[in-house]
Amino acid sequence: MRRWILALAVSMLPLGAAAQDAAKPTRVVVQVSEADPARWNLVLNNVKNLQDDLGADKVSVEIVAYGPGIGMLKFDAPTNSRVSELVKAGVTIDACENTMRNQKLARADMHPNVSYVPAGVVQIVKRQQEGWAYLRP
Amino acid sequence: MRRWILALAVSMLPLGAAAQDAAKPTRVVVQVSEADPARWNLVLNNVKNLQDDLGADKVSVEIVAYGPGIGMLKFDAPTNSRVSELVKAGVTIDACENTMRNQKLARADMHPNVSYVPAGVVQIVKRQQEGWAYLRP
């Protein structure tokens, strides 16, 4: 009996861990904090590559724009059609409301398909603590 | 008896994990590796937002300045009063001693409230391996 219990206890730990790993989808939070449109295009290319290479249904991507990066999500940004495409492809794109307040931006000034988070930096940290990978292109 | 043991073993794994998660405070290591004072202000804003939004007692923040970022911690940096405020608010701010040696900086050249680490990059990696989130504004 003792031997049976020991075998049970030992075998459960690695099995439990392995099952969790296999089920874990790839999740990535991507930061945009620069004012440079060339960098915005790099971000959008990176996210497209993640979806193309891993399969859009096997990766969750959340882009968070804050500080000087908020410009990527304004309604007149040069990257607008690419932002629309990614949202359509299932990517969440967050605008930081702290930054919007500081830069006196209203929701009417923003791309119509973005989501909103109270603080971009808190969202990025929260996602990492939940196990998401972090990408800062 | 067997059934009781099985129930015990199964129930302990998720409970243990959940308890650990709940107890885990938010911890963030923040990198400063650029010479640009606008970037330094973004870093300092980000840390202030983390404290304001999560509560200063619920988040541990460590800022690590190295390479071209060391300038933020010189005694005559334009961001000095903000660095003082954050240290007073419980943030650890580290200067990289490798960088200081390369740039011939002595402790007398630095902001009086900073801490020192032998290698900034090692500190950033160490914190991540301990489970801290990473922020590179």
Next chain:
Amino acid sequence: MRRWILALAVSMLPLGAAAQDAAKPTRVVVQVSEADPARWNLVLNNVKNLQDDLGADKVSVEIVAYGPGIGMLKFDAPTNSRVSELVKAGVTIDACENTMRNQKLARADMHPNVSYVPAGVVQIVKRQQEGWAYLRP
């Protein structure tokens, strides 16, 4: 008997976790995504410091160059001898084949000692999900 089983079950969880932590080597994936040679030198300094401070045999480092950062791995880059030294010291240095295709670069255009990955950004995310720390100098 019940008490013995309970003690066994309780003691195994933390012991298992502790043993895993002790065995875990330091592993770092380092991103190069800027076209600036000063930034390339910072990356190469950072990796050298990681090896010097932790011991080259106690840290695994993988550098991934993509987007505008691919320039660091061209055969005529100013940082070439430093790239050679790091590969000799055991560092893996990856060129992104997606980027090479976009920039019409062939393997003949690249540093002879680099490795190749289909998508730099996927490699960076994959490493993080495997538990590697992430450094974006």
